[in-house]
Amino acid sequence: MRKRVLLPSLLMMSVASLILALAFGSVTIRWPELWAVLNGEGGLNRSLVLDLRLPRAASAFATGGLLALAGALMQVLLRNPLADPYILGISGGAAVGALLSMLLGAGGAWLTGSAFGGALLSMLLVFTLAHGHGSWTSSRLLLTGVVCAAGWGAVISFILAISPDAQLRGMLFWLMGDLSHADDPWPGLMVLALGVVACLPLARNLNVLARGELQAGALGVAVAPLRWQIYLIASLLTAVAVTLAGSVGFVGLVVPHLLRLIIGNDQRLLLPAAALLGGSLLTVADTLARTVAAPQQLPVGVITALLGVPVFLYLLQRSHR
Amino acid sequence: MPALLTANDLTVSIADKSVCRGLNLAIERGQCWGILGRNGIGKTTLLHTLAGLHAPDAGAIYLEEQPLTHLSRRHIAQSIGVLFQHSEDPFPSTVLETALVGRHPYLNAWDWESEEDQTLARQALATVGMDGMASRQAGTLSGGERQRLAIATLLTQDSQLLLLDEPANHLDLHHQITILDLLVRQTRERGKALLIIGHDLNLTARYCDHALMLFGEGETTQGKLPQILTEENLARLYGHPIQCFSIGGKRVFVPE
Numbered sequence: 001m002r003k004r005v006l007l008p009s010l011l012m013m014s015v016a017s018l019i020l021a022l023a024f025g026s027v028t029i030r031w032p033e034l035w036a037v038l039n040g041e042g043g044l045n046r047s048l049v050l051d052l053r054l055p056r057a058a059s060a061f062a063t064g065g066l067l068a069l070a071g072a073l074m075q076v077l078l079r080n081p082l083a084d085p086y087i088l089g090i091s092g093g094a095a096v097g098a099l100l101s102m103l104l105g106a107g108g109a110w111l112t113g114s115a116f117g118g119a120l121l122s123m124l125l126v127f128t129l130a131h132g133h134g135s136w137t138s139s140r141l142l143l144t145g146v147v148c149a150a151g152w153g154a155v156i157s158f159i160l161a162i163s164p165d166a167q168l169r170g171m172l173f174w175l176m177g178d179l180s181h182a183d184d185p186w187p188g189l190m191v192l193a194l195g196v197v198a199c200l201p202l203a204r205n206l207n208v209l210a211r212g213e214l215q216a217g218a219l220g221v222a223v224a225p226l227r228w229q230i231y232l233i234a235s236l237l238t239a240v241a242v243t244l245a246g247s248v249g250f251v252g253l254v255v256p257h258l259l260r261l262i263i264g265n266d267q268r269l270l271l272p273a274a275a276l277l278g279g280s281l282l283t284v285a286d287t288l289a290r291t292v293a294a295p296q297q298l299p300v301g302v303i304t305a306l307l308g309v310p311v312f313l314y315l316l317q318r319s320h321r
Numbered sequence: 322m323p324a325l326l327t328a329n330d331l332t333v334s335i336a337d338k339s340v341c342r343g344l345n346l347a348i349e350r351g352q353c354w355g356i357l358g359r360n361g362i363g364k365t366t367l368l369h370t371l372a373g374l375h376a377p378d379a380g381a382i383y384l385e386e387q388p389l390t391h392l393s394r395r396h397i398a399q400s401i402g403v404l405f406q407h408s409e410d411p412f413p414s415t416v417l418e419t420a421l422v423g424r425h426p427y428l429n430a431w432d433w434e435s436e437e438d439q440t441l442a443r444q445a446l447a448t449v450g451m452d453g454m455a456s457r458q459a460g461t462l463s464g465g466e467r468q469r470l471a472i473a474t475l476l477t478q479d480s481q482l483l484l485l486d487e488p489a490n491h492l493d494l495h496h497q498i499t500i501l502d503l504l505v506r507q508t509r510e511r512g513k514a515l516l517i518i519g520h521d522l523n524l525t526a527r528y529c530d531h532a533l534m535l536f537g538e539g540e541t542t543q544g545k546l547p548q549i550l551t552e553e554n555l556a557r558l559y560g561h562p563i564q565c566f567s568i569g570g571k572r573v574f575v576p577e
Contacts, residue, residue, distance in 0.1 A: 079411050201430035208425050212409045217374050219478070220398030220426035265412040268433070 003263050010276035014061065017280035021057035021287045022049050026294040055183045059244055060286035060300070061279035062188030063179065064251050066241035068278020069195055071252025072259075072271055073234035076206045077227060078138050084253035085238040088145025092152025093122025094242040099159045099171050112243055119239030122148060127231065138213075141231075177248030177301025179286050191240045196275050198233055202226065203267035210265060248301045250308025251278050251285075257315050323386045324349045325482050325514045326371060326401070331380035332539070335366045342539030344380070348482065350512040353505055355525040355546070357558060358535035364518045365406065367535065368484050371516070372403045398426035402480035406487055408471055410459055417455040419470055420446055423477030438477075445476035449500060464491035472500055483508075485517045489524060501528050522563070522574040526550060534558050550574075 023029050029037075029045050037049045070085035078087070085091070097118025101111045130144040160171060173180075182188075199206075205226050208216045213223050241248070255278045259270050285303040292298060324347035333340040340363030348354060356364050369375040371382060373389045382389040384400055402423075410419075420442040421434050428434065434442075446452050449469040454462075459470060468491045475483060483504065489497045505528050508515045519525055525532065525546075532549040534542050536558060542549060555563040555574070562577040 076412075079409075081411055204425060204428065204430075204432075208422055210410075210412050211414075211419075211422065212405075214369070214374055214403075214405060215408065217394060218372055218398060218401075218403040218405070219422060220393075220395035222394045260413055264418065265414055266418070 003266075003269060006263055006269060006273055007276070010273055010280070014276050014280045014283075017283040017287075018057050018061065021060065021283050022053050024287050025053060025290050055185050056179055056286065057283055058185035059182035059188060060179050060283045062185050062192050063182070063241045063245045063248060064255075064282025064285075065192045065275040065279035066188060066195065066237045066244075067248060067252040067282070068255035068274040069192070069199070069271060070234045070237040070241065071278075072256040072267070072274040073199065073206075073230050073237075074252075075256055076210050076267065077230045077234060078142050079210060079212070080138070080142065081257065082253075083142075084250075085234065085241070086247060086249075086252070087142070087149065088126050088235070089122050089149035089152055090119050090235055090238045091242045091247040092149045092156065093125075094119035094239065095175060095247060096152055096155050096159070097121075098174050098246070099156060099163075102167055102171055102174070103159060103163055116239055116243040119235075119242055122152065123235040123239065127228075173299045174246040175301075176299040177246045177304070178299040179245045179289075180297055182244050188240055188244050191237065192275060192279075195233060195237045196272055199271045200268065202229065203271055206230070206267040207265070210267075246299075246301065248282065248304055250304045250312065251282055254308050254311050254315070255281060258311070261315070261318075322350070323383075325385060327383040327386075328371065329381050329383070331370070331382065332378045333363065333367055333370050333375070334378055334539075335363055335375075338363065339537075339539035340366050340370075341535065341541050344541055346533065346543065348514050348516060350481075350514055351509055352531055353508055353515040353517065353529045355529035355532045356516065356518045356535065357520075357522075357525065357532060359537070359559060362535045362537050364535060365486055368403070368486055368516070368518060372401050372484055373397050374403070395426050398478070398480070400480055401482045401484065402475045402478040404471055404475050404483070404485040404488055406490065408467060414459050415455065416446065416451060416457050416459055416462070416470055417442060419459045420473045420477050423474045423479070426478065441479070442473070442477045445473040446470075448476060448503060449473045450496070465493060465496065468492055469496060469500070472504075480513075482514045482516070485515065487518055487520070489519060489521060497524065522550070522555070526572045526574065 023031070023034050027048065029049065033045055034049065037046050067085050071083070074083040074085055074087060075081055094115040095118070097114035098111055101114040126145045126148050130141040156175070160168065163171060205221050208219050208221050209223065209226060217223050256270065256274050259273050259277060263269055263273070282300065282304065285307065286300045289298040289300040289303045326348040328344055328346040331344040331346070332342050356367065358364050366375055370377050373382065384392060384397065389397065421438060423442065424434055424438040443452065443455065446455060449472055451466065451469055451473060459467070462470060472488065488501065492500065501524065504515060507513055517529060529546055532543065532546050534549060534554060542554065552563060552565050564575050564577060566573045566575065
């Protein structure tokens with residue numbers, strides 16, 4: 001029963017979160033005015049809603065969906081419930097790319113391009129190093145990724161240390177995750193849709209993989225190809241999310257866990273549900289980030305972390321029962 | 322009729338230790354094989370090799386005359402089922418969901434388990450005495466219940482050859498007998514085959530008709546059970562004298 005109503009209710013929740021994001025901000029737009037705008041009328045508010053808030057809300061939705069989906073995939077790939085999209089150092093690589101371009105004074109497309117390039121570089125590095133002599137175990141992949149992430153962390157600290165004060169604020173915002181420059185949601189939304197479609201036929205294989213590689217092999221899963229497909233998909237989703245909004249934390253870790261508490265671990269439901277729930281949660285969090293201290297805007301990563309930490313601790317408490 | 326599973330000139334090793342050298346094995350339908358050997362001698366490695374999950378150093382394995390290496394994992398899983406010594410479950414899963422995993426090799430990418438699959442899984446659970454536990458979380462089960470769930474999953478898979486790695490582990494005496502009785506009966510009635518790793522010689526004598534002994538250093542011996550399960554072979558196998566008695570027509574093994 002729970003399972004049957006899950007996806008429809010998450011779809012409704014997604015629409016609600018988007019409407020919320022369009023209505024609230026430094027100026028609150030009331031329901032009749034919003035309705036008018038959505039019907040193609042409404043003077044002043046029209047540009048505020050359609051040109052400013054809609055692209056940003058859609059970007060937030062895409063980013064949240066990408067992160068939650070990537071997190072769910074990483075958790076099964078590494079068979080570790082504590083994995084998140086950043087655990088293998090992809091966000092670290094992206095951050096180094098983004099900070100370097102900020103340091104050199106390049107913005108816009110350069111910043112986006114170098115962040116994405118850094119993410120891809122990190123992905124290739126971990127993939128190659130973890131391969132070693134052909135064997136590709138979860139623990140080896142995990143260790144390689146975690147150590148590479150630590151390496152990127154050191155480079156990030158180095159760049160922060162040598163950067164002029166005037167640029168530090170922008171860099172910190174990027175590192176905490178910030179949607180204020182995300183004005184083109186289409187690449188993110190397209191990749192999210194493609195990601196969900198690519199994962200669904202693999203989902204039952206993932207259910208089996210979650211029970212161990214030998215068990216999966218004995219039940220007819222070609223384990224090695226499946227693992228690198230999932231690594232590739234999860235990494236690309238993360239790379240796109242990080243390029244859109246920097247390292248927004250906790251969405252990718254907490255959303256799959258929340259869903260597991262409600263519907264269990266069937267990936268056929270969990271993966272699309274994670275995309276929808278992650279999207280709605282980040283849309284709501286970004287709306288909060290724009291309104292809590294308005295006209296000042298907070299980085300959305302602060303909100304997700306402030307919400308995510310207590311939720312995660314609560315889940316951790318439960319898991320020991 | 323060709324043997325269900327054939328190993329030709331099979332050489333297997335793990336961590337530079339030789340498990341078997343030039344082993345020829347033919348497992349026919351209706352047969353129950355026991356694999357015996359000391360701890361760490363490579364019984365499990367050999368079992369995984371026969372299932373195509375571990376690559377042999379040399380030689381080939383055939384599933385009804387088709388080389389295992391030419392078959393897809395999915396195809397193999399429809400014919401060979403494996404009961405592992407350890408199961409892991411880092412994520413939540415109910416008992417019924419776990420048993421249903423056995424249908425995986427028969428379903429296409431977009432398929433969901435059908436009513437028929439559900440029925441098969443529920444029957445398998447009932448067979449191991451776990452009906453009524455379908456919606457329980459697998460993580461809350463006891464060791465013996467987990468083992469029975471793993472066997473139910475294997476029954477749901479409904480393969481022709483069952484490779485069982487210490488199936489009696491964690492099972493109480495009642496379940497050891499009822500479950501092995503059932504598996505052996507299925508094997509004989511439906512022309513399947515069984516291969517059982519175990520350390521209980523009395524269970525081996527009760528259920529197996531053939532045995533394969535791994536002595537280490539790649540040395541093996543095999544054949545019909547009465548010719549293989551001798552005091553002499555067993556003393557060599559375990560490095561400990563073992564006496565064989567006959568009680569009520571049954572052979573009973575007692576270590577000295």
